[in-house]
Amino acid sequence: MNLIVIDLEWNTATRSQKADSWPAAGMMFEIIEIGAVQMKDGFQTGGHFHRYVKPVVYKRIQYHIAAVTKRTQQSLKNGVLFPQAADELIRFTGENPVLVSWGTADPEVLISNFQFHEKCGEFRFLALNAQAFFSGFAEGVSAGEQRSVEYALDYLNLPKDLPFHEALSDAVYAARILGRTLEQELAKQPDATVETLIRPYVYDPFLTRQREDRIELEKGGDLLTALKNRAFVCPACQKELRLLPASGGCGWQNVKPDKIWFSAAVCEEHGQIEIWVRKMRRTKARSYTIKTRIPEGPLKNFF
Numbered sequence: 420m421n422l423i424v425i426d427l428e429w430n431t432a433t434r435s436q437k438a439d440s441w442p443a444a445g446m447m448f449e450i451i452e453i454g455a456v457q458m459k460d461g462f463q464t465g466g467h468f469h470r471y472v473k474p475v476v477y478k479r480i481q482y483h484i485a486a487v488t489k490r491t492q493q494s495l496k497n498g499v500l501f502p503q504a505a506d507e508l509i510r511f512t513g514e515n516p517v518l519v520s521w522g523t524a525d526p527e528v529l530i531s532n533f534q535f536h537e538k539c540g541e542f543r544f545l546a547l548n549a550q551a552f553f554s555g556f557a558e559g560v561s562a563g564e565q566r567s568v569e570y571a572l573d574y575l576n577l578p579k580d581l582p583f584h585e586a587l588s589d590a591v592y593a594a595r596i597l598g599r600t601l602e603q604e605l606a607k608q609p610d611a612t613v614e615t616l617i618r619p620y621v622y623d624p625f626l627t628r629q630r631e632d633r634i635e636l637e638k639g640g641d642l643l644t645a646l647k648n649r650a651f652v653c654p655a656c657q658k659e660l661r662l663l664p665a666s667g668g669c670g671w672q673n674v675k676p677d678k679i680w681f682s683a684a685v686c687e688e689h690g691q692i693e694i695w696v697r698k699m700r701r702t703k704a705r706s707y708t709i710k711t712r713i714p715e716g717p718l719k720n721f722f
């Protein structure tokens with residue numbers, strides 16, 4: 420498997436820009452830095468990629484982004500234009516890459532930038548959420564808690580010798596976390612291989628993975644009855660889902676009393692699906708949001 424750990428820094432609209440340019444641009448976040456590290460057999464190979472990218476839409480650094488990345492307005496003038504950086508990245512990643520990132524935002528932003536520059540036809544890749552992988556193996560849970568890179572480094576006793584929020588060092592950190600998690604898991608499971616551990620966490624970032632609906636209950640209506648009578652569909656293909664029974668027999672678990680309910684489901688084509696029902700606050704009628712999402716790894720600790 421061709422694993423490339425990637426980390427992006429991006430800029431976004433400032434208050435003065437928001438009104439006109441962002442709806443026209445159709446790109447909410449514009450990449451200003453790309454860092455990537457090659458991995459082989461679960462370990463860093465030393466192959467590194469780093470580019471500063473000159474923004475063409477959001478040319479003024481947004482204050483929050485400036486604070487986190489320590490980038491200055493002046494520094495945005497350094498770097499290459501996105502189409503060139505994209506070509507160089509494609510060359511670096513090679514054939515059929517699986518892009519590993521911390522969380523799911525990086526592949527989404529990468530795809531939106533490729534689309535904006537009309538280069539999407541040139542780059543297909545699969546993705547792996549290292550955060551979900553870390554939570555799934557090191558902590559034994561699904562990625563409900565979104566752990567920070569720093570948390571995972573501490574948890575695994577890894578050194579924090581590089582600056583945070585710089586694309587290349589964040590990619591190196593994510594690579595170390597993935598490598599250490601793999602190493603520990605291979606020691607625990609003698610029959611496992613890097614491939615068998617990684618494969619269940621590889622997902623297609625080009626699929627629509629999430630949808631949100633809303634239901635309103637009539638007066639005296641019962642939520643569980645309403646949920647039982649409802650057909651849920653897959654966010655990617657709209658086919659009807661089969662709900663899986665939970666340990667108590669009923670499919671719905673009341674995760675937070677009278678606030679949040681959860682059920683696992685299956686799409687024949689896209690596998691396991693999470694369904695989250697949340698009571699909405701500050702509405703007159705009894706309204707609930709229903710979030711259906713394809714997870715980035717196997718569901719754990721729900722059954």
Ligand SMILES: [Zn+2]
Binds near residue numbers: 687688690
């Ligand atoms: Zn589906």
